[in-house]
Structure formats: C-alpha cells, structure tokens
Amino acid sequence: MTVPAQPLLSVRGLRIAFGGRPVVHGIDFDVGAGEKVALVGESGSGKTVSALSLLRLLPDAQVSGEARFAGQSLLSLPERALRGLRGDAVAYVFQEPMTALNPLYPVGEQIAEVLRVKRGLPPREAWARAEAWLQQVGIDEPARRARQYPHQLSGGQRQRAMIAMALAGEPRLLIADEPTTALDASLRLQILALLDELRQRLGLAVLVITHDLHLVRRFADRVVVMERGHVVEAGPVARVFSAPAHPYTIRLLASRPQRPAGFDVAPVEAANPATAVLTADALSVEYRVPRPGWRGWFRSATFTAVREVTARLGPGRTLGVVGESGSGKSTLALAVLGLLPARGDLRVMGRAWSGRVTADRPLRRDVQVVFQDPFSSLSPRLTVEQIVEEGLRVHAPTLSAAERRARVVAVLREVGLLPAEVPAAETAAWLQRYPHEFSGGQRQRIAVARALIVEPKLLVLDEPTSALDVTVQRQVIELLLRLQRERGLSYLLITHDVDVVWAMAHDVLVMRAGRVVEAGPAEQVLRAPREDYTRQLLAGAGPLVG
Secondary structure, rough: OOOOOOEEEEEEEEEEEOOOOOEEEEEEEEEOOEEEEEEEOOOOOOHHHHHHHOOOOOOOOOEEEEEEEEEEEOOOOOOOHHHHHHHOEEEEEEOOOHOOOOOOOOOOHHHHHHHHHHHOOOHHHHHHEEEEEEEEHHOOOOHHHHHHOOOOHHHHHHHHHHHHHHHHHOOEEEEEOOOOOOOOHHHHHHHHHHHHHHHHHHHOOEEEEEEEEEHHHHHEEEEEEEEOOOEEEEEEHHHHHOOOOOHHHHHHHOOOOOOOOOOOOOOOOOOOOOOOOOOEEEEEEHHHHHHHHHHOOOOOEEEEEEEEEEEEEOOOOOOEEEEEEOOHHHHHHHHHHOOOOEEEEEEEEEOOOOOOOOHHHHHHHHEEEOOOOHHHOOOOOOOOHHHHHHHHHHOOOOOOOOOOHHHHHHHHHOOOOOHHHHHOHHHHHHHHOOOOHOOOOHHHHHHHHHHOOOOEEEEEEEEOOOOOOOOHHHHHHHHHHHHHHHHEEEEEEEOOOHHHHHHHOEEEEEEOEEOOOOOOOEHHHHHHHHHHHHHHHHHOOOOOOO
C-alpha cells in the first residue's frame, strides 16, 4: 500500500532519552489515513516508548524531533489542546489492561465515561452504547459484564474492554500496544475484523505495537522493525516477510515456536489411576454471582464455569488446554491447584485435595504453578534468592541457610539464568537483585526456578509465554521441554496460543463455555479437528510449524 503524500501521522527524527541516556535514536515512520502499520521489535527495542511519546505520556522523558498528526505538532501542542485529542481523535490501547482499567469502577461505567465526556451523550444513552461496544468486541452477556469490575473479568475480557473503551470515541488514529496478547486465535480474528470494518467506515488508521508476527502478516499493510532504538527495516508486509533484508528481521521471523523433531507422541497408560499424575472425572466448578435488580438483594445466582470435565495426564507428558477467554480453562487450572472448590472426582498423584492446610502440604509440594505475567507474580520487595528459596522454607524447613543457597544457585543455573562461570563472590551479589532488574524472559526463568526448587511432579503453566517476545518465547519453550525430559515432569498447559500447544503438548483439551468439546492426541486434534469450534480456533493461528 502506498503511503499518501500527506500522511495522517508523520514522525521524523524522533529521539527519546531518560536521564540523558538515549533509548530511541532518530526514527522516522508514517501512518496514512485508513492505513494499518505495525511497529515490531523485542522488549527494549523502543517501540512502546516511541508510541507513548506521541501523546506525551512519558513525563520523565526528554523527547525531540517532530510528530505531526493531521498537520498539528503533537510534541509542541499546548496540553489543553492535546487533552482534546487524547481519547477522541487519537486513542490508545495500553498493553496491560489490569493496570490501565480503574479497579474502583465497573467496566461499563469506564466506557460510558468516554461517551459522556467525548461525545456529550446523556448517561442512559452512554450506558446503552457502552454495552453495545462490549458486544461488538466479542464479550458475551454484555449487560452483565458491563456491571462487573476489572478483577471479575478474565484477562482476555479485560483486553476487549480496553479496546471497546478506545473505540468508543470513534478515533481517527488508534495506537494499540499489544492489543491481542491475551486473546485466543479466534477472538484475534474478530478484533482484527472489527478494526478493519471501522477502518473502512470511519477511515480509522491503526498503529499496532506487537511481537505477534502472525497478526502483522494477517492485518498490517506496512511493518516497521525496531532494534535497540533504531528502525532497521521498513516496508510492505508482503515484501518484508517474504524477503527480509536485515539479520534482525530474519531472526525474528525464524523465532516462531516449532514442534521438536521426534516429539514423543506414543500413547501413555494415563487411564490407569495408579500411573496418572492427574485424573479428573465429571469435574465441575461453580461461582456465586449477584442477581440483577432487586432480587440480588436477597439471593445470589450460580454460574457454572467448568462443566463435567474429564481428563487424564500421564507422567512426563503435557496436556494442553485451549479455548477462548471465559471458556473455563483457567478455572480448571485453579481447581487442579486446589485453590477452588470443585464437584466430581479430582486426584493429583492419586490424592484428592482435603481443604486442610496441614493435610494438603505434601500435595502442594508436588503441584507447582508458573503464572502468566512474571512481573506481577514475583514480589517486588524480595530478592531473587528470597523468591526462589521460599518454597524450601515451607517444605524443607530443616535445611540450613547455606544448603538453601546451594539449591537456589543450582536451580538458577539449571534454568539458564545464572551462568556457571560466575565466581562465588559475584554470585552472592547477583542473588540480591530484585525482579525489576531483569528482563521479561529472565523473570519467567526465575518463576520456573521458584516452582522447580521443591522438586514437583506436576507444573501448571498458565499462559507461560504470552507476555514474552517471540525470540524469548521460543527460549522459554525450549527450556520447559528440556526440563521435562531431564526431570520427567508433567505439565498442565493453559494457553490460547495454538503454536505453543503444538510445540509442547502431547494431548489437547478444547474447551468452550466450560465444557470439553474435543479431546485427543495433539497430532489428531490440531491437524485433523472434528469440531467446527476447533477448526475456528485453528483458523486464526495460521499454519502449524514442524
């Protein structure tokens, strides 16, 4: 697609520094009216700070250069005039909706506020439009969800609410920072189709910041590749993807997760409770939810998040659970971890959760979890040593401080975080660092080390790579596969990323609305699905690699 002579957004010589240290070095790019441009690069490449600087959302940064929107200079516009543009002519979808949404207000109220302030709609009409926007971005039961608070929604639902809030003002330019990170493949297609429909109807231009190369290939007209604050390659998506010129672009395109050669797909005796690591028979999980209107004052209603799920997981194998946001896959994981009460028969290592702390302690050692976002799951007040050794203090209280440190160092080396050649004096200083001093991939390795140090039999992996760049994602997957081979670990893998399931899973459960709609070996389910819903999920993921 040819860029118009006068683009809607024109960036020239953009430089950004923090405390005198430059992080973006004079980049140029354009976004035409109605055009879709992707800004691609790993964490630390400068793509997010470049986008934030356009609306002057980096108060501590030194920004220079030129950024013009519809002929107006964004970097020199008076603050009052810029406030008029934000959320109206230019809208921003932030990467982490849990921190971007106000926890004190229902999501419907936050969307309605945009319509009242930017469009002047009366409260009742603004609320009705807010519900309509929630429906447009694919949230089920929009009237009920609009009254819920951010913590009551799943990660994907919060992401969609953020997108609805940004689109409610019907902007001319949408800046979307990783807008589909928490979304499953089929929902990505819905969101992309919605953005494309708005682009055609409103002349909406989209600047998307992402590490999802499949999204770029499917959605964008042009791509701008950034590395360490520099634009290293730019051009039409078809040309850049088919014939990349820069070594960094070539490395990015080669980083998609792949199924290892010779991946073990032999059947296992998981049906035998004596050998199964995890068995679930007719497992159901219910929540109490308030009834709408005055009836909710007297009696609550019941919402069934997981319905009659049956599953088996054998030793040394991975069971992948896929489905849309709200399908019940994370609720299933919480039940397996003993964090939610459940009906039916659930056994881990042949034992059931009792709900008593002392009685369940041995089982908690056997079952550990690696969460989706390593930054929020690691305490910012604890050092790396304190984080990793915490499990030993509970499950091996007789160990001395020196013995605990030795185990911490060993497991950090095992996950590839602490190089073997680091001297003992430097190791002690290294262990006193805090999570914020590490990259996203390093933090996820810390989270894996924290889980491994108590030598579990089962790891629950809740979206373990969704917050990571493609190159780091592949490194973490290779790490998990190696640990599985060496330790004989079993994984319950919760994810919306079909590529990750294909790279790691031996068996797959496909969930929808709390039910299992298809199950079987990964080769069968992902290459020859029987159900239309499974085919719909796979359609948004692109061809499988390997």
